[in-house]
Amino acid sequence: MTHTPKLQLSQVIKSYGDKRILDEINLTVAPGEFCTLVGPSGCGKSTLLRMILGQEFPDSGSLQLDGQPAHFPDPSRGIVFQRYSLFPHLTVLDNLLLGHRLSHQNWWLPWRANSAATDKAMDFLRRVRMDNAALKYPHELSGGMQQRAAIAQSLLMKPPVLLMDEPFGALDPDTREELQIFILELWQQEQLTIFFVTHDLEESLYLGSRLLVLSQYYRDDRINTELNQKGAKIVADHAIDFGSLSTSVKDSREFKDLIHSVRQEGFNPRVMQHVNEFNLLHPDAFHYPAA
Amino acid sequence: MHAPKLLGLHASPNRGLRIMLGLLPFILVIGLYLWASDLRLADNPKDKLLPSPSQMVDNIQRLATEPDKRSGKILLWSDTLASLSRIAMGAGAAAIIGILLGLNMGMFKGFSVLFSPVINFISMIPPLAILPILFISFGIGELGKVMLIFIGCCPFIIRDMYLATLAIPRQQVVKALTLGASPLAIVYRVVLPQLMPRAIDSLRLTLGAAWLFLIAAEAIASTEGLGYRIFLVRRYMDMATILPYVAWVTLLGFSIDWLLRTLRLKLYPWYQSGDH
Numbered sequence: 001m002t003h004t005p006k007l008q009l010s011q012v013i014k015s016y017g018d019k020r021i022l023d024e025i026n027l028t029v030a031p032g033e034f035c036t037l038v039g040p041s042g043c044g045k046s047t048l049l050r051m052i053l054g055q056e057f058p059d060s061g062s063l064q065l066d067g068q069p070a071h072f073p074d075p076s077r078g079i080v081f082q083r084y085s086l087f088p089h090l091t092v093l094d095n096l097l098l099g100h101r102l103s104h105q106n107w108w109l110p111w112r113a114n115s116a117a118t119d120k121a122m123d124f125l126r127r128v129r130m131d132n133a134a135l136k137y138p139h140e141l142s143g144g145m146q147q148r149a150a151i152a153q154s155l156l157m158k159p160p161v162l163l164m165d166e167p168f169g170a171l172d173p174d175t176r177e178e179l180q181i182f183i184l185e186l187w188q189q190e191q192l193t194i195f196f197v198t199h200d201l202e203e204s205l206y207l208g209s210r211l212l213v214l215s216q217y218y219r220d221d222r223i224n225t226e227l228n229q230k231g232a233k234i235v236a237d238h239a240i241d242f243g244s245l246s247t248s249v250k251d252s253r254e255f256k257d258l259i260h261s262v263r264q265e266g267f268n269p270r271v272m273q274h275v276n277e278f279n280l281l282h283p284d285a286f287h288y289p290a291a
Numbered sequence: 292m293h294a295p296k297l298l299g300l301h302a303s304p305n306r307g308l309r310i311m312l313g314l315l316p317f318i319l320v321i322g323l324y325l326w327a328s329d330l331r332l333a334d335n336p337k338d339k340l341l342p343s344p345s346q347m348v349d350n351i352q353r354l355a356t357e358p359d360k361r362s363g364k365i366l367l368w369s370d371t372l373a374s375l376s377r378i379a380m381g382a383g384a385a386a387i388i389g390i391l392l393g394l395n396m397g398m399f400k401g402f403s404v405l406f407s408p409v410i411n412f413i414s415m416i417p418p419l420a421i422l423p424i425l426f427i428s429f430g431i432g433e434l435g436k437v438m439l440i441f442i443g444c445c446p447f448i449i450r451d452m453y454l455a456t457l458a459i460p461r462q463q464v465v466k467a468l469t470l471g472a473s474p475l476a477i478v479y480r481v482v483l484p485q486l487m488p489r490a491i492d493s494l495r496l497t498l499g500a501a502w503l504f505l506i507a508a509e510a511i512a513s514t515e516g517l518g519y520r521i522f523l524v525r526r527y528m529d530m531a532t533i534l535p536y537v538a539w540v541t542l543l544g545f546s547i548d549w550l551l552r553t554l555r556l557k558l559y560p561w562y563q564s565g566d567h
Contacts (some may be wrong), residue, residue: 098470
């Protein structure tokens with residue numbers, strides 16, 4: 001890899017009390033990657049995301065963003081949550097301007113108007129097709145519009161990595177698909193690096209240029225470890241390219257086969273792959289040393 | 292199937308019925324009073340217990356327009372001004388301190404560890420029980436009364452603001468940090484504005500108690516004020532003054548509440564409390 005990786009985790013371990021959640025996570029995300037992370041519920045997806053976000057810290061191992069060790073949340077990563085991403089007391093435009101204000105103005109003074117920042121925010125709103133809702137409050141918007149505004153709000157800050165925590169999880173299927181296309185377009189236009197967590201396998205396959213499967217269903221050579229004391233690992237790492245961003249790829253044979261195999265790899269408690277059999281096909285994938 | 296007009300789970304009374312039924316208890320109480328007053332006055336024209344409306348109007352007209360012989364002040368207005376300024380100072384200070392303390396306790400763990408136990412403890416002290424202490428330490432002038440209102444209202448507002456701060460989703464704080472906010476900017480520019488409408492509601496709820504403390508303090512040691520007047524004329528069983536004064540206090544409380552609510556709706560259109 002020629003560039004500094006946007007995100008690098010090595011040997012990250014996390015436990016809550018006696019229960020190990022994540023076990024030796026190794027991950028390198030290159031710039032421009034649209035990385036999606038799926039896994040069965042309870043596998044530690046959210047824990048992993050919170051650690052990348054700086055809300056939690058690994059018990060051991062290291063976590064770097066843009067070559068720098070990760071600290072508490074800061075502008076080195078943007079975030080779009082499933083809910084509560086917009087500030088309810090601000091209009092859409094003020095929500096977008098808030099980042100500029102918070103980072104360029106003194107908080108104890110009234111916000112000053114800045115026409116350059118306003119123009120830029122309006123330009124972003126046009127790009128996310130929200131310019132006619134600029135003066136509305138979040139509660140006046142539909143769920144899909146709220147998420148579009150939240151994405152614009154994060155992107156305005158040009159974060160090195162955009163983290164997304166099931167951002168479309170609360171939307172109806174039509175809106176969801178519309179926003180999937182929307183984020184793919186943005187990803188291509190703006191050359192973003194995105195780390196996208198979802199529990200929806202289809203979504204992760206359709207969106208991702210790289211699919212990571214986090215799962216606790218695997219076996220290794222450790223003996224005397226109960227299933228629930230073994231933390232989740234990345235059990236599959238696929239490079240994905242269906243050659244088209246059209247939603248019609250979701251109906252293709254290839255797409256469905258991949259869904260089926262990922263479901264077996266990660267979601268089926270009866271299929272316990274050995275660590276050495278993991279499907280780590282992505283060029284950046286970490287390979288466990290052979291036993 | 293039509294929805295029933297008044298009775299049952301599915302009732303949807305129309306506008307006319309709503310207004311009529313809303314007014315009904317008022318009309319009943321006033322009618323009952325007029326009837327009883329009439330009966331007693333017919334029996335004894337000098338009866339002071341249930342004065343007639345004309346007696347009350349005469350009385351209030353005198354209090355509201357003619358200067359008092361002794362002080363030269365127009366009593367109703369000077370009493371009102373004295374009481375309102377005490378309420379404003381006491382409840383206003385309670386609101387400002389309450390918002391700041393509750394907000395910082397909710398945002399900063401260290402702050403809440405330091406202040407929560409003592410505030411929970413203080414809020415259990417019956418304010419009237421320490422009224423003598425307040426009069427002794429702050430004097431029987433304005434400060435003592437204002438302090439009683441302040442001490443009576445502040446713990447409630449602190450605790451309400453603390454809970455409201457805790458209810459702000461953690462995601463918002465994280466989001467603001469990723470947008471480059473400093474901790475203080477989050478506290479005062481992201482969280483505080485969201486607390487303001489709730490603070491107004493909190494103040495509205497606590498104003499009832501503020502009036503209670505005001506009247507109590509004025510009854511005990513004062514030279515003017517609505518509570519002072521009510522307790523002063525009690526000596527002469529002057530119901531023709533007491534009743535209009537009570538009605539006036541009630542009207543003032545009602546108007547302030549309405550004013551605060553209107554202010555909240557105007558200033559914070561994004562706030563949804565379910566109270567419209």
